[in-house]
Amino acid sequence: MKLPDILLSAVRGVTGNKLRSVLTLLGVLIGVAAVILLLAVGNGSAQQVKSAISSLGTNTLTVRGTFTNDQVEALQNAGLGHVETVVPQVSTTLTVASPDSSEDSVSVVGTTADYFSSGTTNVASGDAFTEADVTTAAKVAVIGQTLATSLFPTGSALGQSISIDGSAYTVVGILESQDSTGFSDSNSVVVAPISRVQRSFTGFGGITSLTVTATDADAVTAAEAEVEIVLNQLQGTTTDTEGFSITNQSSLLETQAESAESFTVLLGVVAAISLLVGGIGVTNVMLVTVTERTREIGIRKALGATRGAILGQFLAEAALLTLVGGLLGVVAALIGAQYEIYGTQPVVLDYSIPLALGVSVAIGVFFGVYPAARAATMRPIQALRSI
Numbered sequence: 553m554k555l556p557d558i559l560l561s562a563v564r565g566v567t568g569n570k571l572r573s574v575l576t577l578l579g580v581l582i583g584v585a586a587v588i589l590l591l592a593v594g595n596g597s598a599q600q601v602k603s604a605i606s607s608l609g610t611n612t613l614t615v616r617g618t619f620t621n622d623q624v625e626a627l628q629n630a631g632l633g634h635v636e637t638v639v640p641q642v643s644t645t646l647t648v649a650s651p652d653s654s655e656d657s658v659s660v661v662g663t664t665a666d667y668f669s670s671g672t673t674n675v676a677s678g679d680a681f682t683e684a685d686v687t688t689a690a691k692v693a694v695i696g697q698t699l700a701t702s703l704f705p706t707g708s709a710l711g712q713s714i715s716i717d718g719s720a721y722t723v724v725g726i727l728e729s730q731d732s733t734g735f736s737d738s739n740s741v742v743v744a745p746i747s748r749v750q751r752s753f754t755g756f757g758g759i760t761s762l763t764v765t766a767t768d769a770d771a772v773t774a775a776e777a778e779v780e781i782v783l784n785q786l787q788g789t790t791t792d793t794e795g796f797s798i799t800n801q802s803s804l805l806e807t808q809a810e811s812a813e814s815f816t817v818l819l820g821v822v823a824a825i826s827l828l829v830g831g832i833g834v835t836n837v838m839l840v841t842v843t844e845r846t847r848e849i850g851i852r853k854a855l856g857a858t859r860g861a862i863l864g865q866f867l868a869e870a871a872l873l874t875l876v877g878g879l880l881g882v883v884a885a886l887i888g889a890q891y892e893i894y895g896t897q898p899v900v901l902d903y904s905i906p907l908a909l910g911v912s913v914a915i916g917v918f919f920g921v922y923p924a925a926r927a928a929t930m931r932p933i934q935a936l937r938s939i
Contacts, residue, residue, distance in 0.1 A: 576830075576837045577877040580912055583827030584881025585888065587908040590819040592889050592898035599899055611769040612670065613776055615762040615783070617796025623786045624759055630782050634775040639666045639763040640746060642754045646717040648695075648742055650703035658699060660716060660742045662749025668694075670765045673743075678710045678725030681745055689747040694725040698739035716742060719752055776800060827908070830877070831915035834870055867917060874916025878909045 619627075624640045641663045648658040667673060668680035681692045693714065700709040700723070709723045721744065730738040750756050766775035776798055787795045882905055889898040 572837055573873060576833055576873050577880065579830035579833040580827070580874050580877025580916070581830075581881040581884060583824075583830035584878045584908045584912050585884040586826045587824055587911075588882065588885035588900060588904045589888050589893075589898060590822065591904045592885070592900045593893055593896055594817075594819040595901050596899040597896045600896060611766045611772055613764040613766070613772065613779065614799040615764060615779060615796055616760065616799070617783075618758040618760060619762065619783075619796075620758060621756065623783070624762065626786055627762075627779070627782055630778075632775065632778040632782065634767055634771040634778055635764055636767050637666045637670050637763075637765045638779075639664055639670055639765070640759045641667070641761040641763065642746060642749055642759055643761070644749070644753050646753065648699065648703070649715040650709075650712065652705070653703050655699060655702055655740065658740055658742060660744065660749060660753065662744055662746035662754065664746055667743065667763070670763060673730075674728045675725040676728040677708075678723070680725055686745040686747050689751055690745055691719065691721045691748060692724045692744065693721040694727060694743045695723055696727050696737075696739035696741040697729050698737050699741065700726050702740070714742075716744075717753065772800060824911070827912060827915060830912070831874070831918065834873060834916050837873070867921065870916045871913055874912045875909075878912035881912070882909060 619640070621640075624638065628638045641661055643659060643661045645657045646660050647654060647656050648660070649655070664686050665681060665683045668675060675694060676697070678694070680694055681690065684690075685692050693716070695703075695709060695714070703709060703714060704712060709726060712723050713720050714723055715721075721742075727739070727741070727743070746759075764775060764779055766772045780798060783796055885905075885908075886900065889900050
């Protein structure tokens with residue numbers, strides 16, 4: 553029996569019971585779509601976190617602890633060879649309002665003008681506040697795009713007045729959109745001069761965060777060592793980072809990449825289980841098909857059909873079912889990847905489509921071997937007697 557004849561016979565067999573074939577296709581479709589889509593979700597989540605970390609700059613360090621204004625100034629003036637800028641930050645959450653709207657629990661960050669030149673946060677429209685604004689504790693603010701839209705839905709926020717915990721501030725700039733991770737929106741933020749935020753909201757008790765920019769990406773490790781030595785001297789500590797912690801963004805990015813890869817693989821394994829279930833469904837359908845077509849098998853064998861021809865026919869049917877189901881699953885996954893899933897935009901991995909499709913066909917053939925072998929080894933007389 554030639555290959556075209558086997559394929560034609562497989563098509564006839566599959567279309568002989570349309571409802572059963574559709575249900576089998578559905579199982580394979582769900583399995584393939586789940587594999588591709590879950591891998592895409594894992595990849596999208598990894599890229600989202602990676603982008604958020606990268607936006608902080610791979611040549612930056614984040615120092616957390618409690619520092620006085622004098623300590624920060626001493627660190628800035630220490631003349632460290634591998635440090636370009638030291639940007640202090642204080643933060644709190646307050647209610648921010650406009651004449652038309654109000655937002656609760658908005659992150660309010662107090663910092664210096666260097667915050668906008670460190671390469672981690674840029675102003676999309678308007679201007680950043682200046683060192684003169686910091687010196688005079690001016691009531692000016694740069695806000696995120698989400699906050700700007702929510703407070704002024706019908707017009708531009710630039711030049712408008714907003715109320716921060718009851719105090720009026722003038723919006724002088726709007727930040728570029730940033731990727732958000734976790735439950736907070738990085739675009740719903742107010743950035744104001746640190747002197748004003750300390751005076752009005754946080755007090756002068758201490759600065760809780762420093763963003764240190766190294767001269768270049770290769771100098772990050774050296775900059776970290778320099779900052780650590782100076783801070784230990786300023787705080788009178790002898791143990792490394794006893795009163796503070798330093799986060800190296802480059803190291804954090806590498807760690808995140810490893811975790812993301814493991815997370816994506818885990819999602820793929822979970823999705824593969826549904827594909828395996830679909831393969832078991834193919835076995836069940838093919839066994840039923842062999843039982844129902846016992847008469848056909850007996851007649852074909854009596855007319856001289858070889859075991860190979862019978863085996864090939866039923867294997868072709870199983871492969872055809874999983875191939876069509878797999879192709880439909882790919883289409884479904886590509887459509888699903890166009891929409892956000894729990895705040896994550898899926899990014900389809902290039903290898904996931906041929907992998908899922910190939911595995912689905914392989915599973916169909918694998919699980920179709922037993923029913924096909926059962927049909928191929930059936931004796932003509934036994935088959936005809938069962939009529």
